[in-house]
Amino acid sequence: MIFNIGRNGRRGHVLPKVGEKVRHTVGDVSMLIPKNMQRKSQLRLPELSEVEAVRHFTRLSEMNYGVDSGLYPLGSCTMKYNPKINELLADLSTINTVHPYQDESTVQGILEILYRLECWLAEITGTYKVCLQPAAGAHGEFLGTLLMRAYHQLNGEYERRNEVIVPDSAHGTNPASAAMAGFNEVVAPSDGDGCVNLAALKAAVSERTAGLMLTNPNTLGIFEKNIEEIARIVHDAGGLLYYDGANLNPILGKARPGDMGFDIVHMNIHKTFGTPHGGGGPGAGPVGVSEELAKFLPVPRIVFDDERYRLDYDEPYSIGKIRSFYGNVAVLLKAYAYILSLGGEGLMEVAEVSVLNANYLMKKLKEIKGLTLPYNSEKPRKHECVFSAKPLKNDTGVSALNIAKRLLDYGLHAPTIYFPLIVDEALMIEPTETFEKEELDRFVEAVRKISEEAYTKPEIVSKAPHNTAVSRLDEVKASHPRTMALSWRMHLKRNRHDL
Ligand SMILES: Cc1ncc(COP(=O)(O)O)c(C=O)c1O
Numbered sequence: 001m002i003f004n005i006g007r008n009g010r011r012g013h014v015l016p017k018v019g020e021k022v023r024h025t026v027g028d029v030s031m032l033i034p035k036n037m038q039r040k041s042q043l044r045l046p047e048l049s050e051v052e053a054v055r056h057f058t059r060l061s062e063m064n065y066g067v068d069s070g071l072y073p074l075g076s077c078t079m080k081y082n083p084k085i086n087e088l089l090a091d092l093s094t095i096n097t098v099h100p101y102q103d104e105s106t107v108q109g110i111l112e113i114l115y116r117l118e119c120w121l122a123e124i125t126g127t128y129k130v131c132l133q134p135a136a137g138a139h140g141e142f143l144g145t146l147l148m149r150a151y152h153q154l155n156g157e158y159e160r161r162n163e164v165i166v167p168d169s170a171h172g173t174n175p176a177s178a179a180m181a182g183f184n185e186v187v188a189p190s191d192g193d194g195c196v197n198l199a200a201l202k203a204a205v206s207e208r209t210a211g212l213m214l215t216n217p218n219t220l221g222i223f224e225k226n227i228e229e230i231a232r233i234v235h236d237a238g239g240l241l242y243y244d245g246a247n248l249n250p251i252l253g254k255a256r257p258g259d260m261g262f263d264i265v266h267m268n269i270h271k272t273f274g275t276p277h278g279g280g281g282p283g284a285g286p287v288g289v290s291e292e293l294a295k296f297l298p299v300p301r302i303v304f305d306d307e308r309y310r311l312d313y314d315e316p317y318s319i320g321k322i323r324s325f326y327g328n329v330a331v332l333l334k335a336y337a338y339i340l341s342l343g344g345e346g347l348m349e350v351a352e353v354s355v356l357n358a359n360y361l362m363k364k365l366k367e368i369k370g371l372t373l374p375y376n377s378e379k380p381r382k383h384e385c386v387f388s389a390k391p392l393k394n395d396t397g398v399s400a401l402n403i404a405k406r407l408l409d410y411g412l413h414a415p416t417i418y419f420p421l422i423v424d425e426a427l428m429i430e431p432t433e434t435f436e437k438e439e440l441d442r443f444v445e446a447v448r449k450i451s452e453e454a455y456t457k458p459e460i461v462s463k464a465p466h467n468t469a470v471s472r473l474d475e476v477k478a479s480h481p482r483t484m485a486l487s488w489r490m491h492l493k494r495n496r497h498d499l
């Protein structure tokens with residue numbers, strides 16, 4: 001910790017002495033602070049030289065692993081390279097000094113960017129109108145389910161239509177979002193091919209159905225081949241179709257949720273459109289809707305009258321505001337730059353290479369002892385594949401968690417594990433389009449070695465990682481309010497040191 005290094009009195013920067021004239025005019029500065037607000041003891045700050053501080057933070061950065069370090073195959077998260085030029089653009093003084101309270105006439109440039117981005121995202125998803133406000137995918141889902149509610153309310157059916165159908169392969173945020181909007185969850189099981197079981201879906205829909213939330217390609221990386229039939233079943237029952245766009249990456253420019261029959265679509269800007277992702281944000285989860293639902297979208301809307309851009313609050317059916325101001329503008333700007341730099345053709349190539357990479361990995365990993373590919377192992381995947389380490393666990397006791405930890409020793413990031421819930425000992429692997437063949441081969445080689453280790457000396461895998469700065473953390477203690485320490489003061493308190 002920075003508090004453990006350095007020495008009393010050591011300084012990184014020495015401030016000039018206060019001049020005589022200033023001292024004379026101002027007097028004792030501490031006297032300007034009311035007595036009851038003055039510190040009783042010295043402020044505890046680390047005391048170190050500049051080079052010590054630099055070394056400390058360099059060391060910390062080396063303990064970390066990010067998309068710039070190597071393969072980051074976290075399934076469902078689309079951890080792709082974020083082009084650095086987009087960071088530079090978002091940090092231009094003309095962007096980062098703009099304030100949301102400024103008069104519209106002084107922010108025409110950023111309003112134009114946001115307006116254009118809305119139009120592009122509507123085009124990409126095949127929707128009628130897009131709202132950029134939600135700050136993450138789950139926030140987009142929440143907006144989507146509120147729109148579902150507003151639609152049924154206006155039709156006088158909300159009291160009756162209180163069920164949202166969610167497949168058993170769905171991300172946990174789907175049922176959570178539905179519950180937050182006041183709906184009950186109904187689970188639709190998958191069939192042997194990993195797609196929605198049509199017979200079960202038909203049995204699940206009823207006059208209580210408000211909608212279906214679906215991820216396509218789904219979390220197994222499989223495209224729902226019956227999507228048109230699914231849309232028909234849900235619409236015939238009077239429900240709406242919600243698209244979880246976390247997996248939009250592999251179909252960019254190839255297929256559009258709107259054309260598949262989806263009424264509401266969220267996009268994960270921080271997954272698909274090359275903006276940073278992690279640590280809980282900042283992200284962006286814009287939502288696109290069909291023409292029928294556009295009137296319910298949040299305000300303000302950005303409108304263009306062929307001359308000026310305006311913020312329009314005048315929409316009687318709007319559900320209101322979903323977030324302060326207009327969304328995470330810096331993140332949205334990066335997505336704008338990303339789309340502009342790639343163009344339509346580039347976006348299609350993103351989809352193609354992400355699918356190629358996932359299928360390459362899938363084919364290679366299928367040859368590794370102890371791993372199986374559940375749900376039709378012969379079927380090509382889209383952007384990700386989900387393996388089961390159940391056979392390895394049965395044979396050797398080594399679990400998916402152990403494999404994930406051991407991968408850290410090989411200098412690689414682990415895939416997502418234990419999701420989706422319908423795969424035992426799941427390893428959910430998404431390579432994205434931004435890693436080269438050599439990096440994919442390095443990953444396959446590491447998994448192959450781990451499998452060999454599991455069969456020959458399993459304890460080396462089950463006790464991993466051995467080479468990282470910290471080994472296995474107690475995940476309960478690290479996140480429980482009574483034991484976690486988010487700051488040095490908290491750490492000292494937890495350990496009952498004097499403050
Ligand atoms: C399939 C799926 N849906 C929704 C989400 C939620 O997105 P966010 O993390 O941006 O809230 C995720 C996130 O991992 C996801 O994988």
